[in-house]
Amino acid sequence: MRLSDEIAAYILRMMECADDGEAELRRNELAEELGCVPSQINYVLTSRFTPEQGYVIESRRGGGGYIRIRRVKLERGMSPLMHTVNAVGNSLNAATAQAIVQNLLYQQLISKSSARLMLAALSDQAYRDVPMEQRDLLRAALLKQMLTALIS
Amino acid sequence: MRLSDEIAAYILRMMECADDGEAELRRNELAEELGCVPSQINYVLTSRFTPEQGYVIESRRGGGGYIRIRRVKLERGMSPLMHTVNAVGNSLNAATAQAIVQNLLYQQLISKSSARLMLAALSDQAYRDVPMEQRDLLRAALLKQMLTALIS
DNA sequence: CCTCCGAAGGTAAATAATGGTCAAAGTCAG
DNA sequence: CTGACTTTGACCATTATTTACCTTCGGAGG
Structure with missing residues (x-):
């Protein structure tokens, strides 16, 4: 082994x-x-x-x-949020991220303020100091990290 | 201990x-x-x-x-959050970020799930693709961005 | 008053105790 | 043989503890 x-x-x-x-x-x-x-x-x-x-x-x-x-994973019947975590690859552009969050909100899987927070954290606005090549990677990691935190 | x-x-x-x-x-x-x-x-x-x-x-x-x-007791309302936004410089290490969020939670200025989201977004865990030199800058920007989103 | 001494508390540097990162080198299935 | 996954090791960052020395304050004595 x-x-x-x-x-x-x-x-x-x-x-x-x-x-x-x-x-x-x-x-x-x-x-x-x-x-x-x-x-x-x-x-x-x-x-x-x-x-x-x-x-x-x-x-x-x-x-x-x-x-x-x-x-945080529930053994079976993965929660919808977890499903999103898995669906997001390791790279994510701003537009897709926004769509994903808005969809979660629409489906009432996250609250309005959670959605606002996530949108703020996923928009390119805050990434001024991050090299362009890394932004989408960071965005994907952030989204997954935040969603996972919400589940637990 | x-x-x-x-x-x-x-x-x-x-x-x-x-x-x-x-x-x-x-x-x-x-x-x-x-x-x-x-x-x-x-x-x-x-x-x-x-x-x-x-x-x-x-x-x-x-x-x-x-x-x-x-x-210290912060006044209720939105102004304490704005105050925090202004107080955060353009660089912020993980420990301080955590302290700030926890304090906001303690003072009941943000909800528990907001705190969880923010902590997830501010922890180094998600920054693996961001060069070390940029992490604290990113963290500061993210916190300000998120707090601002909560206010508006 | 003024000075000096003892009773606090303050600071910084050295040391110890941890975990984190990165890249080179190794392994293994296809 | 090649690419993805593993394993290692050198070096870095953060947090805790200890030690030596410094500063401040109030009061006793003159």
Whole structure:
């Protein structure tokens, strides 16, 4: 079995055991326990615990730091929002983003103020400092991140 | 639990107990009671009781010195949000952004789901495609954009 | 009054404890 | 053999704690 799969399995197990379904871990500790370099933990997190797969990750550096993984995906019958998260690729232009949000609002899947917030965050207006080539990637990531946050 | 968190919790408790909602303490005394060096109290104050988080601190040195921590109350209505927009510079790190949003939520100026959305949009998680040097600029722009959207 | 001393609190730098990023090198299925 | 996925390691960023030294205030003595 691949190392990454073992790490993923380990984290999944941690989440099942916790009563709140969250896994909180210390990167270096876990890396040591599983015999891998610390950065491999990051690799596993970014490749297997993405918003598309229904996970939200928070972390803190520094003394007493941690990584927390939360699952928001409902096991079956994916929520409509989750469906959108999966439908969005890794790139998204402003017009499409706007259409998606407006559609979610129309379907009453999100509130009006949520829609306003999301439109503001997805419009090119705020991306002045982001290189053009990266804007659509950022937009896609932002939309997915925000929708995932709404579900949990 | 981190020492700093214990200190912060202790101070929060003091504020809750006081009828005026203020906490007044003597640095050395508190340090002794919590088993830390006095300057750690300052660290906690500057890292967790900042103006962004809605606190004001006064203190006096010398005999009979003290430290007083107060929560500032923002007026209701839209103006506090506008005030926040104006107060945010053109660069904003993740920790400060989080503190600002959490404070807005605490003061009931934004809803819980708005806070969640904003936190998701302001966390570094979604910025993987944005060069490090631009992240704080983007974050500031995003926060201002989103708050402005809430106002209008 | 004025000075000086002791009792506070303040600051900054060093150190420790974590997690994050990036790119080179390796692996493996097709 | 090639492209996607993995694994590693060097280097970076953030947060916490400790230590040494500095500043301010009030009052006792002169």
